[in-house]
Amino acid sequence: MANRFMNNATTPSTWICALLTLLLSCGMAQAQDLVLKDAKLSLLPGDMPGAGYFSLQNRSAETLTLVGAESDVFKNTEIHMSMEKDGMASMQAVPALDIAAGDNLEFAPKGYHLMFMNRLTPLAVGDDVEVILHFSDGQQLAATFEVVSPATLL
Numbered sequence: 001m002a003n004r005f006m007n008n009a010t011t012p013s014t015w016i017c018a019l020l021t022l023l024l025s026c027g028m029a030q031a032q033d034l035v036l037k038d039a040k041l042s043l044l045p046g047d048m049p050g051a052g053y054f055s056l057q058n059r060s061a062e063t064l065t066l067v068g069a070e071s072d073v074f075k076n077t078e079i080h081m082s083m084e085k086d087g088m089a090s091m092q093a094v095p096a097l098d099i100a101a102g103d104n105l106e107f108a109p110k111g112y113h114l115m116f117m118n119r120l121t122p123l124a125v126g127d128d129v130e131v132i133l134h135f136s137d138g139q140q141l142a143a144t145f146e147v148v149s150p151a152t153l154l
């Protein structure tokens with residue numbers, strides 16, 4: 001009895017190792033919980049805003065809530081939803097968007113999109129733009145968006 005207690009008490013490195021393993025596996029679990037695919041940034045001429053499209057899968061066991069996005073290339077990035085009202089196309093900002101466990105959320109033309117506004121540096125078709133998605137639980141997801149011409153998305 002006394003011997004076992006001694007063994008436990010005298011191995012602090014085991015605890016540190018266990019803690020590190022826990023931290024590392026937590027980080028990996030988060031990365032696998034969210035899978036983002038086909039990230040594209042549709043670039044319009046001049047100072048017109050760009051639109052971000054992708055597909056985002058929630059592989060975790062819980063609802064995740066997308067609350068925003070940011071990029072170094074644009075001053076403001078918002079979640080938008082396109083809609084049609086009285087035959088007129090319009091869009092509105094969406095402050096938060098739930099993705100249920102196991103669900104796949106599509107950001108696509110005529111639907112949800114990221115609106116990239118106030119470009120800070122020049123962009124050309126073929127460039128990569130780093131974007132970070134923010135979730136309500138503090139989780140962040142970094143993604144690379146490929147800059148494309150809007151014509152390729154029609």
Ligand SMILES: [Cu+2]
Pocket residue numbers: 080081091092113114115
């Ligand atoms: Cu928009």
